[in-house]
Amino acid sequence: MNPVLKIENLTKNFGRLCAVNNMNLQVGAGQVFGMLGPNGSGKTTTLGMLMNVVNPTSGSFKWFGEEATHHTRKKIGAVLEHPIFYPYLTGQKNLELTAMIKGANEAQIADVLRLVELSDRKDDKYRTYSLGMKQRLAIASALLNDPQVLILDEPTNGLDPMGIAEIRELIKKIASDGRTIILASHLLDEVQKVCTHFAVLKKGNMVYSGPVEDVSKGAETVEVKADVDLTDALSSFQGSSSVLRENGYFEVTLTDGVKSKDLNRFLFEKGIIASHLVTKKKSLEKQFLEILAESK
Numbered sequence: 196m197n198p199v200l201k202i203e204n205l206t207k208n209f210g211r212l213c214a215v216n217n218m219n220l221q222v223g224a225g226q227v228f229g230m231l232g233p234n235g236s237g238k239t240t241t242l243g244m245l246m247n248v249v250n251p252t253s254g255s256f257k258w259f260g261e262e263a264t265h266h267t268r269k270k271i272g273a274v275l276e277h278p279i280f281y282p283y284l285t286g287q288k289n290l291e292l293t294a295m296i297k298g299a300n301e302a303q304i305a306d307v308l309r310l311v312e313l314s315d316r317k318d319d320k321y322r323t324y325s326l327g328m329k330q331r332l333a334i335a336s337a338l339l340n341d342p343q344v345l346i347l348d349e350p351t352n353g354l355d356p357m358g359i360a361e362i363r364e365l366i367k368k369i370a371s372d373g374r375t376i377i378l379a380s381h382l383l384d385e386v387q388k389v390c391t392h393f394a395v396l397k398k399g400n401m402v403y404s405g406p407v408e409d410v411s412k413g414a415e416t417v418e419v420k421a422d423v424d425l426t427d428a429l430s431s432f433q434g435s436s437s438v439l440r441e442n443g444y445f446e447v448t449l450t451d452g453v454k455s456k457d458l459n460r461f462l463f464e465k466g467i468i469a470s471h472l473v474t475k476k477k478s479l480e481k482q483f484l485e486i487l488a489e490s491k
């Protein structure tokens with residue numbers, strides 16, 4: 196598979212601060228790729244480099260297997276931070292201005308307005324739009340010229356629950372046309388709902404990347420030991436998916452939702468006192484939530 200985006204050893208320092216540290220990443224065609232991380236973890240800086248508005252300190256990236264050029268840039272649409280539209284012009288007029296710059300035509304304007312469900316509000320002034328409508332117009336504008344890739348930075352920030360749901364549905368709709376989407380978010384929930392793949396950033400370091408379905412996998416693992424042999428007791432415990440014997444300990448992988456204290460109680464009720472009971476591995480979801488709760 197030829198990746199749509201390949202990032203190699205990408206680094207950005209702002210003076211002594213390392214905003215993005217030696218990032219390596221691939222995004223495949225048709226993926227909805229989430230960059231997940233708390234505020235200050237380097238998401239916007241990464242997207243800025245990918246859009247050639249931030250100069251990398253070192254490292255490189257390729258779009259469609261090529262160095263970024265004017266030509267590759269045309270295949271990418273982006274909504275970064277604050278889109279600029281004229282408040283006293285209508286949605287339609289604002290898109291006409293963008294279309295002129297991008298060399299897109301009238302028919303495309305109608306298409307993107309329909310896609311973001313703003314056709315019936317196109318002749319209203321931009322300043323009368325709700326935040327959600329403004330965001331949808333920004334996405335429409337990024338989709339002019341039919342880019343293969345759409346980049347979104349925190350697409351639901353500041354929106355009410357209704358607006359958030361609409362944008363998430365829209366992202367899924369855009370992805371279902373076969374477009375590749377790269378989005379930055381500080382919400383695990385958002386990434387789980389719309390993305391197929393994701394990477395987790397922590398203080399500029401990519402600490403994880405993989406398919407989204409892995410988030411719910413990776414159950415907790417508990418190390419347990421007692422003065423008596425636990426083989427029989429553990430084999431009758433319903434809350435484990437596997438039991439491994441290792442260096443005198445038993446390594447018990449718990450099924451979803453089962454906690455180490457459930458295992459402890461189970462053993463106790465069988466008259467066994469655990470002399471050692473330690474959570475070795477937290478579920479991925481728990482680990483990510485901990486990372487996201489940290490600020491820089």
Ligand SMILES: Nc1ncnc2c1ncn2[C@@H]1O[C@H](COP(=O)(O)OP(=O)(O)O)[C@@H](O)[C@H]1O
Binds near residue numbers: 232233235240
């Ligand atoms: N232009 C800049 N000058 C100095 N520091 C910056 C600049 N842009 C971002 N930073 C710093 O880089 C780090 C990453 O920021 P950013 O990429 O905006 O993170 P995120 O988008 O994940 O919230 C932060 O510590 C931020 O303060």
Ligand SMILES: [Mg+2]
Binds near residue numbers: 238
């Ligand atoms: Mg940001």
